Amino acid sequence: MIFPTLNFLLFYMAVWPTAWALVRAGRHQLHKLAIIAASYFFYAFWSWKLAFLLMGSVLLNWSVGRLIGANGSMLLRRAVLTAGILANLSLLGFFKYYGWFSEELNALLISLQVGRELPLLEVVLPIGISFYTFQGISYIVDLFRGELDRPRPLIDVMFFISFFPHLVAGPIVRAASFLPQLERPPNPERVFVGLGVLLILWGVFKKAVVANWLAVSLVDKAFFDPLAYGAIDLLAAVYGYAVQIYCDFSAYSDIAIGVAALLGYRFQRNFNQPYRAQTLAEFWRRWHMSLSSWLRDYLYIPLGGSRRGRVRTYCNLLITMVLGGVWHGAAWKFVIWGALHGGMLAVERAFLERAKPAQSPARPFWRRALAVALTFNFVCLCWIPFRADSATRAGELLTGFINWSQPASLLTPFLFLLIAFGLCIQFTSPNLLEQLDRIYHRIPTWAIGLLVGMVLLLIEAVGGDSSAPFIYFQF
Amino acid sequence: MPTPNYAPLGTHDLEKGMRPSTASTFRTIALNALMLLLLFNSSGLMQWTQRLPSNAVTAWLAERAGDWDRLMHVSPADAYATVRKFLRVEGP
Numbered sequence: 340m341i342f343p344t345l346n347f348l349l350f351y352m353a354v355w356p357t358a359w360a361l362v363r364a365g366r367h368q369l370h371k372l373a374i375i376a377a378s379y380f381f382y383a384f385w386s387w388k389l390a391f392l393l394m395g396s397v398l399l400n401w402s403v404g405r406l407i408g409a410n411g412s413m414l415l416r417r418a419v420l421t422a423g424i425l426a427n428l429s430l431l432g433f434f435k436y437y438g439w440f441s442e443e444l445n446a447l448l449i450s451l452q453v454g455r456e457l458p459l460l461e462v463v464l465p466i467g468i469s470f471y472t473f474q475g476i477s478y479i480v481d482l483f484r485g486e487l488d489r490p491r492p493l494i495d496v497m498f499f500i501s502f503f504p505h506l507v508a509g510p511i512v513r514a515a516s517f518l519p520q521l522e523r524p525p526n527p528e529r530v531f532v533g534l535g536v537l538l539i540l541w542g543v544f545k546k547a548v549v550a551n552w553l554a555v556s557l558v559d560k561a562f563f564d565p566l567a568y569g570a571i572d573l574l575a576a577v578y579g580y581a582v583q584i585y586c587d588f589s590a591y592s593d594i595a596i597g598v599a600a601l602l603g604y605r606f607q608r609n610f611n612q613p614y615r616a617q618t619l620a621e622f623w624r625r626w627h628m629s630l631s632s633w634l635r636d637y638l639y640i641p642l643g644g645s646r647r648g649r650v651r652t653y654c655n656l657l658i659t660m661v662l663g664g665v666w667h668g669a670a671w672k673f674v675i676w677g678a679l680h681g682g683m684l685a686v687e688r689a690f691l692e693r694a695k696p697a698q699s700p701a702r703p704f705w706r707r708a709l710a711v712a713l714t715f716n717f718v719c720l721c722w723i724p725f726r727a728d729s730a731t732r733a734g735e736l737l738t739g740f741i742n743w744s745q746p747a748s749l750l751t752p753f754l755f756l757l758i759a760f761g762l763c764i765q766f767t768s769p770n771l772l773e774q775l776d777r778i779y780h781r782i783p784t785w786a787i788g789l790l791v792g793m794v795l796l797l798i799e800a801v802g803g804d805s806s807a808p809f810i811y812f813q814f
Numbered sequence: 815m816p817t818p819n820y821a822p823l824g825t826h827d828l829e830k831g832m833r834p835s836t837a838s839t840f841r842t843i844a845l846n847a848l849m850l851l852l853l854f855n856s857s858g859l860m861q862w863t864q865r866l867p868s869n870a871v872t873a874w875l876a877e878r879a880g881d882w883d884r885l886m887h888v889s890p891a892d893a894y895a896t897v898r899k900f901l902r903v904e905g906p
Contacts, residue, residue, distance in 0.1 A: 345862045352844065359837050529834040536843060596828065601840050608828050773831035784839045788846020795847060796854055800898040 340384040341809060342594045343543045350381065351598065358602055359527055367524040371498050374602070378503040382467070389465040392434075393501060399426055400475035401496040407482050408490035420483045424476055431472045434465055439669030467507035469666055473633055474500050478514040480637055486515040495521045502604070504595040508588075508809055510609040510629035517604075525603020533779040536787070537772060538597030540794055546590035546809070547802035549757050553583040557754050562726055565736040569745025573736055575758065576749070580726050581719045582761030585613065588627070591809050614718070614765040617710035619680065619687050622718060634663050649692075653685035660684060667725075672733075676725040683717060854894035856886040 340346050354377045361370035383390045403423030407416050438461075478496060481487045491499075498521055505512050561568050561576030568576075592609035599606055609629050616622035623631045639659040645652040657678065664677020702710075727733035768774070779787065852859065856879070863879040866872040883891065 345858070348848075352848075355844075356841070527837040530837045530840070531829060531832055532835045532837070532840045532843070534828065534832045535840070601837075603837070605829065770831065772828070776832045780833055780835075784842045785846055788843040789850060791843055792847035792850025792854075795851060796894060799855060799858065800894075 340381055342591065342598070343547055346384075350377070353377075355601065362524045362527055362603070368494065370524060371494055371521065374503075375494070375497050375501060378498075378501040378506060381503040382501070382506060385466050386463075389463070392430075392465050392468075393471060393506075394497075396427070396430060396471055396475050397493075397497045397500050399423070399430075400478050400500065401490075401493050403479045404482050404490040404496065407479060416483060420479055423479045427472050427476050427479075431468060434463075434468055436665075436669045470509050470511055471500050471506065473511050473630075473666075474505075474514070476637065477511070477633065478518075481514040487518060491518055491521075502599070504599040504602075504604075505606060508591045508595075509627075510592050510595060510606050511633050512606055512629070513633075516607065520604055527603070530603050531600045531605075533776045534772070535597040535600035536791060537775050537779065538593040538600070540791065542590040542593030542597065543795070544590075544798050545586035545593070547798050549761055550583045550587035550590060551802055553579045553754065553757055553761075554587075556751075557749050558583055558726070560749055562728070562732065562736065565732060565739045568739065568749060569747065570740050570743045571745075571747040572749040573739045573742075575747070575754065577719050577723060577736075578762075579754065579758050580722050581614070581715075582758050584722065584726075585610070586761055587809060612765045612767075612769070614715050614762060615711060616714050617707055618691070619683050619714055619717065622714055623680075623684070630663065630666070634659050638662060649689070652688065656684045656688065657681035672724045672727065672730070676721055679721045679724075852882075853886060854891055856883040856891045857895070859883070 340350060354374070357373050357377075358370055361367075361373055379390050379393075382393055400423065403419060403426070406419045407423075411419075478487070478491075478499065482490060495518060499512070499514060499517055502512075557572075557579045558576050561572055562580070565573060589610040596606045596609070607629060609627060611625040611628065613622055613626035616625055639655055642655045642658060643651055644655060658681070660681030661674060661677040664673040664675075664680070667673045667676070723736055724730070724733045727736060782790070860876070860879040860883040863872065863876040866875065
């Protein structure tokens with residue numbers, strides 16, 4: 340079941356009143372159970388067998404949490420935590436990386452003329468496993484660090500890990516920020532309905548109109564056969580992909596945050612106009628914020644962060660970004676993508692450390708604009724290996740940039756406008772949502788309903804008939 | 815009756831400056847929006863019922879959705895189909 344579909348609408352139309360009716364009836368535990376049941380139904384829509392794996396992950400982390408919470412020596416608690424993290428990573432490793440690992444190892448063994456081969460298994464990738472594994476790790480680590488005061492009951496851990504809005508494609512919700520919300524029922528008299536409705540509409544628009552059009556009419560075609568197109572189309576496809584992946588993934592996050600808000604639960608923001616970043620480090624503070632802050636707090640800082648000298652800092656950046664790349668999928672292209680980002684973060688850090696003393700606090704406009712353009716183009720360059728099916732295709736696309744003789748056959752004025760729109764929304768006022776919320780509160784509720792209906796009809800009219808799947812589902 | 819002990823509203827960055835309302839306002843919004851969609855996009859509902867796994871219930875649903883769509887073609891869905899045709903640019 341995916342968000343902007345009639346299936347999901349009907350599902351939500353059943354879940355939403357049930358959840359609030361149980362809160363109003365004072366049945367908080369039943370409310371949580373109803374949402375858990377709905378979440379497993381939501382997940383089982385893809386595969387009911389894999390819902391058992393999700394349940395296994397919940398039970399694993401709940402048990403580890405109880406063991407960490409039981410009074411014991413620091414050494415024992417640390418050992419339990421390590422075992423818990425290893426168990427989580429083994430689960431993720433087997434389902435996500437075994438196929439890739441065995442293929443690569445077999446290729447190596449064949450090249451070394453060693454007869455033994457690892458058995459090749461057709462391992463199904465459970466949807467959302469990267470997201471819920473990281474949330475499970477967040478629970479046990481937060482507990483160990485004392486950011487959560489005590490182990491939570493099974494029902495809360497199950498709710499936290501399986502809650503359907505974030506289950507399959509994030510945002511990666513942190514235990515310390517979400518679990519305290521489950522201690523008391525959400526207040527039906529104080530719900531961020533305006534925020535929820537605005538985020539859902541904005542998300543549906545970005546996905547159904549911008550991301551789908553760019554994917555189907557430009558990006559997929561150009562990346563499938565780069566040799567068939569000239570530099571104008573290929574450049575448009577790369578910039579188009581930058582806009583597509585932003586609109587696609589941020590749309591899912593916006594809808595997830597909106598859907599949760601209407602049920603009275605709060606998630607952190609996941610995107611904050613990333614392409615307006617002036618440095619790559621800033622880009623990572625604005626892009627997929629729930630993953631980048633997870634990697635920072637649970638990987639980069641435990642590795643030593645920037646506390647152990649320059650060289651170690653650069654190594655830590657590289658390791659963190661390469662592992663962040665591998666988190667996206669079992670393929671060398673993600674390793675390359677992560678290494679490019681990690682390497683550039685290290686270079687940028689070294690450069691900025693040297694430039695710091697001479698830097699004035701207020702940089703002139705042209706320098707800020709140049710910094711934004713450089714950062715954006717570097718990010719776009721990295722999207723090429725990330726999106727391309729193989730190194731050969733990525734190479735063909737890069738060499739195609741010199742072919743300026745071929746006229747554009749893919750880029751239409753409409754697609755150009757969509758790319759321009761995707762870039763312009765990076766520079767709107769950060770308070771735009773707040774301003775829209777103020778307007779929302781001036782309009783009568785019935786009229787808001789009609790407006791929402793009209794906007795959805797317009798989106799459906801402008802959006803294409805065929806739609807591309809959410810990109811982050813595959814991760 | 816004692817006041818229920820509800821969870822406090824957080825200070826999440828997205829919520830700053832936003833005003834909360836009662837949960838029931840969403841019911842009004844959803845019902846009005848749904849009504850508009852059913853009136854003007856009855857063909858979407860019909861297509862959805864046709865894609866459901868086939869059995870007696872879904873066949874009945876598809877039939878009813880078809881009836882509804884025919885009924886709406888008196889005016890609202892036709893009007894929307896015209897708008898849709900006007901807005902649809904060549905593409906996916």
